[in-house]
Amino acid sequence: MVSLKDIAAKCGVSTATVSKALNNMPDIGPDTRDRIQAVADELGYLTNSAARALKTNRTNNLGVLFVDEGGKGLTHEFFAALLDSFRKESEKEGYDITFINNRNIGGKSATYLQHCLYRGVDGVLMACVDFYDSQVVEVVNSSLPVVTIDHMFNNRASVLSDNIDGVEQLVSYVCSNGHKKIAFIYGEPTAVTENRKIGFYRGCEQFGITVPENYLIQSRYYDPEACYEATKKLLQLSEIPTCILFPDDYSLTGGVQAILEAGLAIPEDISVVGYDGIITSQIVSPKITTLRQDTEALGKEAAVKLIELIEHPRTALLDRIIVPGELLPGESVKKLV
Secondary structure (H helix, E strand, C coil): CCCHHHHHHHHCCCHHHHHHHHCCCCCCCHHHHHHHHHHHHHHCCCCCHHHHHHHHCCCCEEEEEECCCCCCHHHCHHHHHHHHHHHHHHHHCCCEEEECCCCCECCECCCHHHHHHHHCCCEEEEECCCCCCHHHHHHHCCCCCEEEECCCCCCCEEEEECHHHHHHHHHHHHHHCCCCCEEEEECCCCHHHHHHHHHHHHHHHHCCCCCCHHHEEECCCCCHHHHHHHHHHHHCCCCCCCEEECCCHHHHHHHHHHHHHCCCCCCCCCEEECCECCHHHHCCCCCCEEEECCHHHHHHHHHHHHHHHHHCCCCCCCCEEEECCEEECCCCCCCCC
């Protein structure tokens, strides 16, 4: 293994100078630092993680708490893209990733917090979890730096997709195309869902539209079968909607199946709108009108904020970072006017 002494010998400087250069100390000139770094790279030098951990009291390891009760795991396109962005930004800053679970450690059951402590993570990203779970709350109330995705705790930083504005954009687009009978199939009761419902009602109010109660149906995120059943209920109404908003693009596929089985065409007979902007929504025919969530920005912002909380605990703000989405018009909304 390459040592500081090896680099020092090749550069003709002391090991102390090498150490200062590799740690970006201010008393080393830029030319000397660049030359030493180039030699270190040439020799394949890697900072000893154990020594670094002793010096900084950090392991440069970030925990990711990701619990997908729907069973889709990292095949969930939205979260897979978000976590990949988080991973890339974290690795660029020299951090590794560990997924946190509450399975056994050494034959004994463990909580999420115990697993975090066992793995020695410096901080935790929480995404796609039950934020009211007592084990999750235990981590939130611990001394570990925490960043949450699409959920807000008073004492923690969070990165949020602008769900209110996102749905409001979709509703405004649908209304501007002449639709007044708009239904909304939404997901489980979470902060994300509540914000999307606010966006839905705001959009409708702007166009003076009163929405019948039976036009709103609760379903599940990322669950085509549940949306299939919810769509069938809407199609059985005496006055069916001219457009249906779905909780996400993947669930929308179940709704499309129900519509086609009813002998209806999209968008000629009924219009549909998704959410997330996954790749599939843009390659099917007709192309789906949807709201693309900026997964790259969400993941990157979460990594930047978590690392800031770890490295600058006295000055980092526990703020809420809002990431806007982008409307993708598609071809699944018929123009009625």
